[in-house]
Amino acid sequence: MASFVTEVLASSGKLEKDDLASKISKLSRKVDETKEELSDMINKKYNEFIPSMDAAEELMDQVEAVSKDIDLLKSFIENEVQQNLHEAVTEYAKLKQQLEKNTAVISMLQHLQEFDTAMEEYHKTLQEKKYEAAAKQLGKARGSVEALKAWKDSELPLLKALSSEITVQRENLIYHLGEEWKKLAVWKLPPAKGEKLNGMESFLTTALHLNSGESKEDKHTPNHLLSSVLQALVIQGELHKKIKLFGQVLLKYMLKPLIMYPSLLVEVGEQLEQGTVLSLHSEENQVEHPAPAEVYTKILIVLKTLHEHLFGTSIDDKKVSAILGDQIWEEMSDCIIRECLLYSIPTNSSQLAAYDTVIKETEDFENHLKDMGYLSGDSTDLLKYARNVNCHFASKKCQDVIVAARKLMTSEMHNTVKISPDYKLAIPKLPNLGGGSREKQEVKRSGHCDQQILENEKQLGQRTLCLPVCRISESVQQLMELAIKTLSEAVGSSPQCGFQLFYTTRNIFHLFYDVVPTYHKDNLLKFPHLAAIQHNNCMFLAHHLLTLGHQFRPHLPLKDGVAYFVDLVPGFRRLGAQCFVAQMNVQKAEMLERLSTARNFSNLDDEDNYSAASKAVRQVIHQLKRLGKVWQDVLPVNIYCKSMGTLLNTAISELITKIMMLEDISTEDGERLHTLCQTILEEGPLVFTPLPEENKNKKYQEEVPVYVKKWLTFKELSIVLHASLQEIVDRWAEGKGPLAQEFSSSEMKSLIRALFQNTDRRAIALTKIK
Template identity: 70%
Template sequence: MASFVTEVLASSGKLEKEDLSGKISKLSRKVDDTKEEVCEMITKRYGDFLPSLQGSEELMIQVEEVSREMDALINCIENEVQQNIHVAVAEYAKLKQQLEKNTLIITMLGHLKEFHNAMEEFSKDLQEKKYVDSANQLEKAKASVDSLKSWKTSQLPLLSTLRSELTVQRENLIYHLGDEWKRLVIWRLPSPAGVKSFLKVELNLSHPCSKDVEPKPPALLCCVLQALAIQGDLQHKIKLFSQVLLKNMMKPLVMYPSLSVRVTKQQDEGTILALECLEESHEERSTPSQVYSKLLLVLKTLHSHLLGTANHAPVIFPDVPIGEKKLSAIMGELIWEELSQCIIHECLLYSIPTNSSQLEKYNTVIKETEDFEKSLKEMEYLQGDSTDLLKYARDVNCHFASKKCKDVIVAARKLMTSKMHNTVKITPNSKLHIPKLPAPSSEVKVKQETRNEMITENTKQLSAMSLCLPACRISESVQQLMELTINTLCEAVGSSTQCALQLFFTARNIFQLFYDVVPTYHKENLLKFPHLAAIQHNNCMYLAHHLLTLGHHFRAHLPQPLSEGVATFVDMVPGFRKLGVQCFLAQLNVQRAELLERLSTAHNFCNLDDDDNYIAASKAVRQVIHQLKQLGTVWQDVLPVSIYCKAMGNLLNTAISEVIAKIMMLEDISSEDGEHLHTLCQTIIEEGPLVFIPLAEENKNKKYQEEVPVYVKKWSTFKELVIVLRANLQEIVDRWADGKGPLALEFSSSEVKNLIRALFQNTERRAIALTKIK
């Protein structure tokens, strides 16, 4: 049985592990002894048949005692010992946590020590102008602060102080580096006010003497640049420098041919790049060769004195933010795109030939561009194989075509918006002046000859005047427009397929532009001035006439697919004819409206025995005749004779149709009114045909005046009306001739009866006459 002390110790939870182990061993021995005794007793009881009751009872008591001790021990193990095990584990975990915390504190102290040492070394190196070492020490200090920030329990005020100190010292270093940069790279930039202001631009790459044991440039410059790179500020510094360089030196050298660059090397002061004007240039643009030589001089000088080390080898900064890139490569990336675009738009664009015969000479410019880029690649300003600059130079055919097309369209639009009234005379013998074109290829020539043979076999011989324009006047600008089109098509002959296509469709665009621009731009004047309307009509007919055959002249000399039938303008002919007709018809409608408005003031030709009415009617007729004569003066030398006669006949027909309608509406015409009406109508008959009198040089066309009834549909009707106004009843009946006379050809029976009722009083003779009008 466990002792009292043992029980007390066990119950208090202070039982030692060794006592527990001893007890377990002792109990194990007791169990073994008891087992042997029980076995012996069982053997004697049941084997030897020796009764031993007293021994059995003692043995049972002993077994019960051992069982109780085992239960107590098991209970002790389950309750006390296991509890003590959990407590021990918790204590061990706490000790481990404490150890880790101590380790972190030791690490933090190590970072603080590293920060302190780095800042001490930084200050020392900065005073000695060891800028690269200073920058590296500052990076070490930054790394230490970053390590402290990553420690989760570092809520120390000291950390904020360290960050502030790091920021202050970095700005201090950047300031010193910027100050050194300003001493080594000095710009003199006057306020811009034109090309003369650029003559004061200077860039001084200073090389001061080594006073106060200062490092000698370019070693000092190298240190400054490398320190800037380590601090991540080099890209910004080079970018600012590149912007100033582009704006004040590179671009002006490209844009102004009178500017050149002077490089002066001074032993004590360094190298100076200055812009100057050696001689006044009369050229508007520099040639590519001039531009390339000036730019290379600047870039080579920078490469030797700014972007290189003491041995003039490009600076390389491994393990810094600029990576493995050299300074020349960095600057090249910053300036090349803008510089190349400036060269293209301010130089190469203007060097593109304006004539296809000069294209071969442009190979020199391509070679110069290749050499220029090759030099830049050697200095590592450029990295790629091909750039926009070289691509632009090599695509000279496309650019030539584009430039030519642009210039052609600009010139065409200028002609279309010029004044139309400056005219030239066109005769049936007038022809387009087409330069002699090279002979077509044999294949095209065979096709052309075959086509001509087929046409000759299947058609009759045309007269010499077939497809000739009648004599008329057109705008001088339109004649120049045709010349411009022909020159454009001549440029397409012998050009590459792409160039020829561009030029051909530009020629088509000229006519499309005319179709769209001229009617809109001159709209008011075309309605206001009959002269301009007639000229526009002729212009459209002139263009339509030449569009019929223009493609035929050039098709055989153009490359495929133009030579296969694509080169044609015939599809535009109907549109131009319609445009000319619409313009002239609109003017005719305006003139008709004016004629009718003038006749509306005649008071319907009634009661002409009243002086006021007669004066108004006479004035209206005189105004109509005057208007027609004025139009004749304006149109006679402009329009073709046939068109002129048709137009004047149409207007005169409008006037007499209105007069006939007004007279036919009268219900009572007195003898005095009849005389007045006859006088007014006779005036029209006498003076109306005068508008058809041809010009002096056109006396051979007097037939047009004699053929007035051909162009004035109501002329015969009007003459019959004038006769009826003075005739008696018998004369009217005779001219009717039972519906077969000249009067019956112009008027219906009802119209003649109404005239008789208006002219004559109601008598028996009038009634007889009316019965004869059937």
């Protein structure tokens, strides 16, 4: 038996291990003995001084023998023991690998078992309509498959089948959830007759049936089916998609129509087997845009009903209504602003105080939405818009003002009103600043005819700074009233609003400067009447722009140094002058064209030539009379007289030039030229009748030489054409007579040579013309 054990131990290496231990033990004892003997020898040698050479040599032999035994043992350890140790480690590693593989197989089998169990529970809970539990079991099954896929060395052909089954069952669950969702909210939408819905009538068939799935007996118990469906949709990641689609339909077919159409109302009713029904109907309403309070009420009815029956459930500490609110709030609030709040902004500053009601209604509306969970956060664009009413009022007011101004500028110009020296701008009563005398004097100047008190207490004339009597377009008078009304709105407004309204008023005049000359360009050149009115319009505006800023300056929140409106004055004066000068040039060209048909006023003894010359003169007179009719009572008297005088001067200057160019004037020609000149001299002054009702015609007719520079020259020429040589010499009076004041000696000599034949008398007369 002992030999068998020995063999077994020898085969396993244990015997060598025991022999080695015993050898090491014996060797250790020999070493100890040698150490003691060596110590004893050294002690005797050095302490007792006993000669012991032989004993020392014996000890050296023992040491060498022990060293050899150590080397043999070391060699044995290196060759035998380490080799056996390596074999043992290799064998252990193989056992460990086999154990891990077995463990992995067991783990995979456990996952397969979990998958099977989860799928069985899934099918069971799905049949029982426990959708939340079914979704969780499907999640567990998916987790088991994912765990199997994560094992790298596994190549189970079953994995594809398992993954496919998971996909199929997920789609199956989503389908069932979709069917349940459809039962919870059933839409009845308008028939699709096209892509766009036109008018309110299109939405009258819209209805939403809300059926939360609760039975009549369990009305007061929690609705587990609704919660289960919503939870399952969350787990499957489908809830946001469902609510997004629902929110889009809700906005398009219910919320937006309720916001846009004042006549459209929402009604909540109960129907058998259909639950709660939200339907739309209309009632007669003449309001073009709905009031904010009405819109808020209609929207709250819809959202409260949805909250009670569908979106009041909380999931993961978050209400489902918050998801719907995130989807619809931005678009809904933008629609409320665009279709409702925009039109509720006051058009008059006196109504701004009453707008606090709308701000309060907006706050209450948002608070209701926050209570139901549709809205989160403190500040929204809707409430910001309502609170920023001053800015919106100014923007809306400015827009309305510019639109109204442009409409006036593009209206007919020929409807005029008469401006008298007593005319004053209707400046509304401005607030009393209670300042010094300078401010009081500035506010006091409410019209351009007010008296101005000078430092030396001398008064200017009553008509100082007054516009002359003239006519302006009614639209321009209304434009000026619009500008004053806009500035009055700026008085007492917030600084930002005041700035906007002030610069809008300036923009009115900039717009006039650009629009009117362009829009009425053709008519201003074609019709002298309109050109005169435009001249007056520009001068009227320039006149009032001088003092308009001065009247409102103490009441506007502007810094010192602002030019207000004075800088616009030169431009308007230039614009009016350019318009009228362009019309004057047209009339001059027309007049010269008519005189060009007179055949240079030569050979008037020919009837045809005389007829042509006479016709040209008559046409000029007729043109002047026609202009007199359209310009009188329109232009100021001085402008009218200057204009008519300039045109008449153009005609007689052309006539003088033509006559002076004649080299030979027969007696008959002279008579006929004299007749033509007399026609102009007699009828020309008659065009100076700007105010026929005041019997002041003669005054202006007597002042014709003031307005017609060549009038006296033309008068002297007419006399010469009918005078004798002696009469001419007498009127020359050695260069001191009236004739010498209008003609040079060379011109007079040339005219005498043309009128008279070459005789001694003519030669004597020429010598007297010096």
